[in-house]
Amino acid sequence: MSSTPLLEIKDLHLEFKTFDGVAKVLAGVNLTMQRGDVLALVGETGCGKSMTALAVPRLIPMPPGKITRGQVLFEGQDLLKKSPEEMQRFRAKHLGMIFQDPTTNLNPLFTIREQLIDAVLYQQHDANKVPSKRNFSSRARTMRKQANERAIELMNLVGIQDGEKRLSDYPHQFSGGMRQRVLIAMALAGEPDLLIADEPTTALDVTIQAQILGLIRDLVKKLNLSVLLITHNLGVVAKTCEKVAVMYAGRVVEESSVKDLFKNPKHPYTQGLINAVPTRHTPRRGLEGIPGLIPNLTQPPEGCRFHPRCPKVMDTCQQIPEARRLSAEHKVYCHLYEDAL
Amino acid sequence: MARSLSSKELRHKAREVQWEAFRRGLYRFRSNALSMIGLSSLIILVILAFAAPYIAPYPEDARGKTHVTERLLPPSGEHLFGTDKVGRDIFSRVIMGTGLALRVGIVIIFLASIIGVTIGGIAAYAGGWIDDLLMRITDIFLTVPALVLAIAITAALGKGITNVMIGISLVWWPGFARLTRSLVLSLKEEAFVEAADGIGSSHARILFRHILPNALSPIIVKMSTDFGFAVLTAAALGFIGLGAQPPTPEWGAMINDGRERFPSEWWIATFPGLAIFVMVFSWNLLGDGLRDVLDPRSRR
């Protein structure tokens, strides 16, 4: 544990101004990722998983958002302290992102070639060195030619047949699964250190979801990628990741290896979540939901934010629980447990 | 089981909820200084319209009384805006014209929106050949710019302020028809309309209870933003000479009066023009603010 983690989020607080008041969307998120990790960030609507993911590349609109406390450390350097220009360069060089809806994340008016080549150019070179389209100097031509070759290579990498021919197509000429492949190609154009995938298969059919998850698994192996996968689907977590962090109402409540989490969930919320998914072993009428509703984040509950819905609530739950280390890999933020290490 | 809430308590809660929604809208509108200026200035104009006979120093000038000895006097303490070529006090005539301008705008917008909403609503909801027929008719009206057609129709009907209102309404409704049609068409596809059908609602119920209330906001916004343009169009017809006939104090016609003596006796045409501007500008400010409140998508 001596090496600097690839990504470390420390005590991150994020607020959003809404008409009803200030929503405390993130309230002390802690998360650590080592190089080579495939980490799932899992939780339900409004738990802040996407906001956490967007905070890393600093893509949260501010205002109305505002980071009030905390750090986002990438190999030790705090991303929140960078200037917008440095940040743009950083995103180009080190990060790749894919989002939920492949139909809306590609620009409908430009060919795949145009968008993919731009992705390559701006990730491989400094923005001010990228030549304009009307620059016909030999250097500019070489750069564009190389980018074009890289684009073809990327199309093949993500498993699009006749990638070279299909570069001239427009996004609407692709199916949903194909578009997601293109987006993955764009995200990987600059060989990022970290790929952040925000619900990459939620908008897709089951058979297509299986294809895309398979592709991500292959790429992890082939390119030795580190992946932060945001999802609400526990099945996707089990199929794709090695480590997992569970979020609830703006905080991480449990961090563990995937195997351990499903075999041995500790936090009452995690237990509830796992029991809420019907599996082949669930008997008729045997499904358990979690009673109650997610809290209103403009007036969140004191202490542990899950306590109003928790079946094992105690007096101490009025205080914010510290991290309890149950094993080297298993952390839980719950008063029910003591540090084992 | 919990105690049932009484009807009265429930009604009380309902009022609270509605009041809250209203307050939010009001808050958004009030926080927009410009629309507040527009609203205040319109309120003043309305008061002016009603109180004109008592405020205007020479109200009889608006009804056509002439003063041959006081022709073409420049603005002064006696005649704030000067006098015209037959010696009428322009200030009085401008004030007395306020009510007319308001009335013209209101009549045009109401006539046009009633015709337009009815035709657009029927076309969209009925669909098929009825839609085709109604929309082709609407298209014909939209092929020629409104003002040109309004000139032609009003000319054929004969000069006069009533015919101006009829003429402009007749060319103004297609805009409302198009808007209503597109609103109804998209609302028809909404799940809640399908759900209304699914519980067994009649066509009339679906249209009047579910579709039209949800189409209302954009229609109101269009009414308010169109108002200024309707006033401008009416003034234009007055200016051409098709509108109110002398001695009616219609602002457009007054500008036309002053045109031949412009710019030497500049005041004759200038002040009625400013009056039109004030009214239209106020409406435009108000309409812009209303759009913010009722159609949040348009301005974020």
Added chain:
Amino acid sequence: MKLGSYFLRRLLLLIPLLFGLSLLTFTVSRILPGDPVGLAAGPQATEEIKESLRKEFGLDKPLPVQYLSYIGNLFRGEWGQSLYSRREVASDLKVYFPATLELTLAAILFAGIFGTLLGVVSALNRNKLPDHLARVVVLFFVSFPAFWLAMMFQLVFGLALDWFPIGKRLNILMTPPQTITGLYLLDSILTWNWKAFRMAAWHLFIPALVLSFGALASITRITRANMLEALDKDFVRMERALGMPDRVVIFKYVLRNAFIATLTIIALEFGWLMAGAVLVETIFDWPGLGLYIVESSLRLDFQPIMGITIIYGIVFSLVNIFTDMAYGLLDPRIRYG
């Protein structure tokens, strides 16, 4: 090519539309009250004179016959005669129409450029001072009656400052450039006549500017709204996430998305401006359709009125067709079918 067949279909659809339009104007001008012959013949005219006038213009025949013969003539290029001047409507239109077209085109160009610019600036400074300022300024200018504003501009820039001429398309003493299109600016370029070009542009500037204000507000507002909508799209976040600099994201990717929607409004405003030209022309003595229609309307001279409305109808429809096609060229998703 799909685009070609789309164009063809739209042109075919134009025919019933123009039929409808001619029927509408015909109905309006013949059935409604008013006595054009009485007006044309003058107050002293005897019943016989009126009768012979009616016969001459075919007004004694049943209305359907009148309409059919009018339509028939229309197709043969005979657009009828003015009751008043006895001139051919078609040749009058040939003279007046290019003047209006030139004025409208110049105005829509101004409005399009400034409106788009203001809209973009507004959107990029959302809810900050430039945004509010732009909003007030365009609302301010659109609230003036165009004819009144024209008078004021004439007074200030023409008479007081003497920067611009106060009317007409050219100096009275100057010979217009050889007529090719009838648009002076275009003709003077085509004939390499720079003096005429400068003169025509100088005369055109103020009328076109005044006219353009009418369209400025909506173009600005729509551009602003479209810009904001486009900026809010997922692909913008994606492009930022890829590390593209903001200038590329905004001026390459967002602008095209925003502009496509603005295009429709520009076409719509073209019609509004062409009508507004009627008023501006009367002030600046601009020899276009505006003066022509005002005079004809006041005299109930129905042949010119019908001719003018049909010309307006054709031009406005063509503008719409061309915009739709441009729309399709800019947006690959549009399939003509």
Added chain:
Amino acid sequence: MTPLLEVKGLKKYFPQRSGLFNQKTSYFKAVDDVSFTVPKGKTLGLVGESGSGKTTIGKCAIRLLEPTEGKILFDGEDISHLPRKVMQQRRSDIQMIYQSPAASLNSRMTIGQIIAEPLWIHQKMGGYQAQQRVLELLNVVGLKEEHYHRFPHEFSGGQQQRVGIARALAVNPKLIILDEPTSALDVSVQAQVLNLLQQLQDDFDLTYVFISHDLGVVRYLCDEVALLYLGKIVEIASVKTIFEAPKHPYTQALISAIPEPDPEDKKEQILLKGDATSARPRQGCPFAGRCHAPKIAACETKEPPLIATDAGHYVACHLHTTHSHPSGEHHA
């Protein structure tokens, strides 16, 4: 016993327009010859991916869409051609619950008005009586009485769906068509709503048609399952048979693709190539372009009919039907 709902040879084609005069040139076959029955008190699952026609079937069954062809028998009565006025009355027996809870509620009406609307339409019940009934329904679906005067946007998705359920229950329907009722909801809320649906089925003896793309939920909730692929049923059987002994290669692939929330689950995933629409061959079996099973000649030439292989198990696949089906087919 007659089944409560019987669908026979249902087709729904949507005309596609193109050409110089915008004429109808072709048809999109959203549903193409689909038949099934639903016994009283049972739940049939209609499963398929996007574009499989599952929602279209649901909407045809309650006549929100007019079927192009085919019969819909409700309690023995053919309702597929009932005039609108009569059909409106029948809708007290058949109700639907929609995928997007927020969109299916009129945002300008209060919860009370929304739930009371069917009472007024079908029983002319209003005033105090209707209010009491609505309050009762709010209790049944687990909402509170003070929600009566609230507006839909003030509620979470799960609560909105409960409102939708209360509206559907208001007039005591016999059959409810559930169109992906939980796909917009979080899992913990989905579990609540699924529990509620089971409870209501037992309490009110309801029959469900459950439309879903989520096989995990279908496995949990349904008695029988029909799998749809491009507008046709490819396999239909009891839920046990489908999940334990699926025969159609598509069913097998689909089941293998369920991401089970179990890292120990090492079942082999069958990855299908491409997607349904673009991989559809011009003739033969519509699934042939993506099929992983060994192909036989018939796959490329003719569409496999839906044929019983065992009691209550129907499959549309040449691999399972060529050898066992009745003699008449062989001569073709």
